[in-house]
Every structure is written in structure tokens, then in C-alpha cells.
Amino acid sequence: MHLVILPLLLPLLTAVTLLFWGRPSTGRRVFAAISAAAQLGLAVALMARASAAGPIALPVGNWSAELGIVLVLDLLAAVMLGLSSFTALAAILYGFAELRPRIEHPLRLPLVQFLVTGINLAFLTGDLFNLFVAFEVMLISSYALLTLEADDWDVKQAFPYLAVNLVGSTLFLCGAGLAYRLFGTLNFAGIAARAPALGDDPRVTVLALLLLVVFGLKAGVFPLYYWLPNSYPVLPAPLAALYSGMLTKVGVYVLLRVLGTVLPHELTGVHALLAWLAGATMIFGVFGALSRNFIRGILSYHILSQIGFMVLAIGLFTELAFAACIFYIIHHIIVKSSLFLVGSTAALLNRTDNLDRMGNLWRDTPWLGVLFLLQALSLAGLPPLSGFWGKYAILVVGLEQGEYVLVGLAIAASILTLLSMLKIWNAAFWGGGPDRPVLLADYRWKRQTLTVTGMVAVSLAIGLGAEGVFRLAGRAATQTLDQVGYTRAVFSVTAKGPSALP
Numbered sequence: 001m002h003l004v005i006l007p008l009l010l011p012l013l014t015a016v017t018l019l020f021w022g023r024p025s026t027g028r029r030v031f032a033a034i035s036a037a038a039q040l041g042l043a044v045a046l047m048a049r050a051s052a053a054g055p056i057a058l059p060v061g062n063w064s065a066e067l068g069i070v071l072v073l074d075l076l077a078a079v080m081l082g083l084s085s086f087t088a089l090a091a092i093l094y095g096f097a098e099l100r101p102r103i104e105h106p107l108r109l110p111l112v113q114f115l116v117t118g119i120n121l122a123f124l125t126g127d128l129f130n131l132f133v134a135f136e137v138m139l140i141s142s143y144a145l146l147t148l149e150a151d152d153w154d155v156k157q158a159f160p161y162l163a164v165n166l167v168g169s170t171l172f173l174c175g176a177g178l179a180y181r182l183f184g185t186l187n188f189a190g191i192a193a194r195a196p197a198l199g200d201d202p203r204v205t206v207l208a209l210l211l212l213v214v215f216g217l218k219a220g221v222f223p224l225y226y227w228l229p230n231s232y233p234v235l236p237a238p239l240a241a242l243y244s245g246m247l248t249k250v251g252v253y254v255l256l257r258v259l260g261t262v263l264p265h266e267l268t269g270v271h272a273l274l275a276w277l278a279g280a281t282m283i284f285g286v287f288g289a290l291s292r293n294f295i296r297g298i299l300s301y302h303i304l305s306q307i308g309f310m311v312l313a314i315g316l317f318t319e320l321a322f323a324a325c326i327f328y329i330i331h332h333i334i335v336k337s338s339l340f341l342v343g344s345t346a347a348l349l350n351r352t353d354n355l356d357r358m359g360n361l362w363r364d365t366p367w368l369g370v371l372f373l374l375q376a377l378s379l380a381g382l383p384p385l386s387g388f389w390g391k392y393a394i395l396v397v398g399l400e401q402g403e404y405v406l407v408g409l410a411i412a413a414s415i416l417t418l419l420s421m422l423k424i425w426n427a428a429f430w431g432g433g434p435d436r437p438v439l440l441a442d443y444r445w446k447r448q449t450l451t452v453t454g455m456v457a458v459s460l461a462i463g464l465g466a467e468g469v470f471r472l473a474g475r476a477a478t479q480t481l482d483q484v485g486y487t488r489a490v491f492s493v494t495a496k497g498p499s500a501l502p
Helices: 002-021 026-053 075-098 108-124 128-148 152-183 188-198 202-219 228-234 237-262 268-291 295-316 319-350 366-380 386-400 404-430 444-464 466-481 483-491
Strands: 056-059 070-073
Touching: 002 026, 002 056, 002 070, 002 108, 026 056, 026 070, 026 075, 026 108, 026 466, 056 483, 070 075, 070 108, 070 188, 070 483, 075 108, 075 237, 075 319, 075 444, 075 466, 108 128, 108 237, 128 152, 128 237, 152 188, 152 202, 152 228, 188 202, 188 237, 188 483, 202 237, 202 268, 202 295, 228 237, 228 295, 237 268, 237 295, 237 319, 237 466, 237 483, 268 295, 268 404, 295 319, 295 386, 295 404, 319 366, 319 386, 319 404, 319 444, 319 466, 366 386, 366 404, 366 444, 386 404, 386 444, 386 466, 444 466, 466 483
Parallel strands: none
Antiparallel strands: 056 070
């Protein structure tokens, strides 16, 4: 049970050690890579434990869950920990290929580990207040990384990110205050146990809508997403991959947790609103991608479009829809992160990611073209790649519920996604003339491509082994929607024991 705290301690201690290590060096990098690999191994072990044993609760300091901090590991949290660790490891290794140790910023690696600490705490916490703490740790680290290596123009693009998230944090505190007024606790299990007694109290709906605004902002749901497309492209490639893969998914995870595990399942109006916001997110996001003419901008808008599919699954609110959402999260984190890294390698070879000035990559680096094409087609949802199966399940649930307009929007967004990815393919890989040389002499691209190859291999394994991954997602969805099982797991291990149940 005490292993549950290690996903917080390992990155935190690693970050502190790297800060005191001082100047970047090969030894410092080796330590960071070993720690990241150990975090991934731990996450896999916890995933196996949660799959076999169900939710595991750890009351920090042996306090009652009503009074103290409690960490809860179920299969959904364990899956997200694994994805966080894998993406961080890939970003760190790609960063090693990108920069020599002597020119690496000494704060990049420690801040990445602080960021991972905040992300992992968001997945493991069992109460609203410590979820707020997790968000603040994550956001402060992300603010620092966003401006750490930015020039004057790039820093300006960070202002909307900072301002919007400060507003979100304020609204989060308001939501936490309302939750405490309603339920007398901020503990997830305590809220889940007491919420049925309030029946149809409209204040519960108000709380759900307020939290929907807060976490929808974090996830990038329409109309709260305008801060993202201009912020992410200013990041260095490995950090952009980590941000694009994980930060918005923390918001999606919390929507799954709060609507599935904490609040009553009868909030059908909130679920319907979320589904329609998802449809708007898909369409406006993909239109934004079509309007951009540089790789990072296109991929940044596609984050939003794909978030729409995940949020649509939550809004449909069935166990199959939750399983499809979790499967889609697994697919998207790996595919989107790897696409940012492929785009960065393409920009290195062409010395730009402006599509008007790129070309000849398929002629001179066909393997990089294969990697991009596989992930681009997966993002668009072509079978048998990983992106197809999650979309297929979401569309099936939508058709079963008669949501034909939302299904139509999802299909339209998928077709437009394919068109925008072919736009990159035609300009950067297939097209180009002799006046657009590919700078193969730059030694870095081969090592970068090696990291991306590993990520694409994992993505292919998810698509080709979709049945097993979907079974895992199905078990995670079942646990997420099992409020009684979650509540029992939390209160049965606290200092007061089962009698602490309200």
C-alpha cells in the first residue's frame, strides 16, 4: 500500500537532487534518465497491482479521510501514471538528443520533474483541496518551463496561458468552497457518500457546472481553449511534446474522476452540455488546424480537436463510453507527443517548420516519413491504427443514444483532421524542389528519430493489440464509475475505519 506515495516522492526527490547537482553534465543526464525509467517501471507495477486488487487507499499520517490527506490508486489513476512516466521519459531522451550538455539550461530537467510531481499528484489525490495543490504545482512548473528558454516575442505568447489559468485557479477555490458548504468535506469518497442525500438540490448542479468550467479550461474545451494554440508552439520540442501529451489530459482525467466517481450520475443536463461543447471543440479545433501553415501550429490546434472526442465520450456517460475515452487518452498521449517530436526533427532538417519553406523529407529521410505518416493516419482514425478503435467505440455509443448530429460532427472532424495532416505530408515530405535542401549533416536528427521510433512502436502495439488495451480501459471505466467500491476502499483503511462512512 505504501508504494502509492512513490510516484510523488521519486520525481520530487529527483528534482531536488538535480537542482543541487548544479551544472548540466553527462552524469546528471544519466541520473535523470535512470530516475525517469524507474518511475515508468513503478507505474507499470502499480498498474498491475490496481488491476488485480482494485482501488488502494493510503491515508497520509494515518489520519481519517475526513480530516487528512488520502492518496487513492485505482486502475484509471495507474494508467495515467504510466502514460505520464512514459511521456516524460521520451521527452527527456529526445531533449538529450536535441542539445549537448554544455548548452542545456540547468533548470530544464528539475522543472520537468517538478511538473511530473504535480501531474502525478493530480492522478493520485483523493480530495479537492489537494487536487488544487497538484494543479498549482503543475502550473507553476509549467509557467517556468514556458518562459525558461523563450525570447521576448515568445514570452508574450505565455501571457494568455498565465492569465487564464489564474482565473481557473480562482474559480477552483470557489468550487471547493461550495463543495465544502454542501457536503462538509472535500474528500472525494465523502462527497460521493453524501451527495445522494441531497437528492435534486440545484446547488449540486451549480457545483458541477462550476467544476466543468474549471476543468474544461484545463482540458481546452470550447470556448475556453484560446490560450493553448499560441502558447504550446513557443516551447522547445521535448517540452511541447510533454505539454501536448499530458497537461490537457489532466483536465480530461479530472472530468472523468469528478463526474464518474464523485458527483451523482443523474446530472444528465450537465452531461448533455458537455457533449455539445465537445462537438464544438472538435469542429473549431480542426478548423484552426486547417488555417495554420506551420507544423507546431497545426498540431497545437489538433490537441483541441482530439480533446473533443474524449470529452464527447464523457458526455455520453455510459460505461462503454468511459472505456472508449480512456482508450482514446492512451492513444492520443503517445501519438500527439510523437507527432510533436517528428515535427521538430523535420524542422531541424529543413531549418524551419513553415510549410512554404519545407520539402524533400520523403526523398532524403524516408524512415522519418514513415513515422510521421503512421502517426498522422492514427490521429485521423484510420484502421487498424490506435486512433481508429477509440473513435469507433465513441461513435457506436453515440449512435446507440441517437446523437446523430454529434456523430456527424465527429466524422467531419476526423475527415478534416486527415486533410490537415496530408497538408503537412504534401508540403514537408512529398513536395519540395532542389532549392530546399535537407541538412542531413546535422548529427542530431538520427538520435531524435530513434526516440520517436520507440514511441511509434508503442502506438502500433496499441492499435494491433487493441482488444487487450480495450479490456484494460474497460476495467478502468468500471472502477471509475463504481462509487460504492471507491468509497469503501477509502474509508476502510483510514484511522476511523468503516465507521467513518457518513
